[in-house]
Amino acid sequence: MSLSHKQETSRQKYLASAALIYGALCWGVIWYPYRLLNDVGLAGVESSLLSDCLALLIGGLLFWRRFKHVVNVPASAYWLSLVAGWTNLAYVLAIIDGEVMRVMLLFYLSPLWTLLLARVWLHERWHRPQLLAIALSLLGAVLMLTDGQWIWPWPQSTSEWLALSAGIGFSLTNVITRFSTHLTVAAKGMLVWLGVFGLSLLVLLWQAGTGAFHFVSSGVLTPHVGWLLLIIAFLLVSATLLVQYGVTKMPAIQASVLFMTELIVAGVAAYFLANETLSVIEMAGGFCIIAAGVLSVSVGESTE
16 A cells, blocks of 8 residues: 555544544534424424425435436435435434433433344344344443333433434435435435424424414514524535545544433533532433443444
């Protein structure tokens, strides 16, 4: 390998690392502007609808030269849009009402669901380290959901149910993506934003009798709200594209470990911005979940 090739490889690795850390930073703080919007009267479904509409517009401006490739996707790709759309919408709704770190850690149970789905759907065999990862995930979930109390380890609030469903959706998205290697980064991004927009619109139409779309005439859409929505849309677009770049230039295990810095960012942000902390037992459960995630990814990397 020539010196120039080594330098180029090293440069790409640093750029990929920076892209993944940036994505983790975005997803670690994106909950805060959503909460600010909720505080001024724009509910999570409404803010998701508007922010992902803006993301679609930004994406359309960025990819208009390749619009034909974005639009001409197989019908099966819209399953990816539906599942990924629910994942993002459920995550936003959970993070608005729930404790940030509890929602994040319950979402990060996704390696457990990925292993289960891969076994059932892809017929992948389990090995001992993967069984250990499943056990660690379950132990972490029990510790998080009970917090040392004598209760059944079951979600105790709507936000926790949403966080769990978002994690399952994320795992299902990963499995579907394995069949969608033909899709471009632009197509994947647009499909995700379209899924969130479409599902948010359907939910609002279903809620039409309870005053849905009131934000159009209620005076909620102020310039301040508009700037917050633009910030969220920018974070969504930039994080999606840069994370896609990062995962294509770096081994899966390194990418996943770097992306777990999202939990650190979210924990620090939740402490300073929302005055939220975890108990010792919740932290122990979180450690089990993170360890299970790292273990499951490292096993997957070694078996490829």
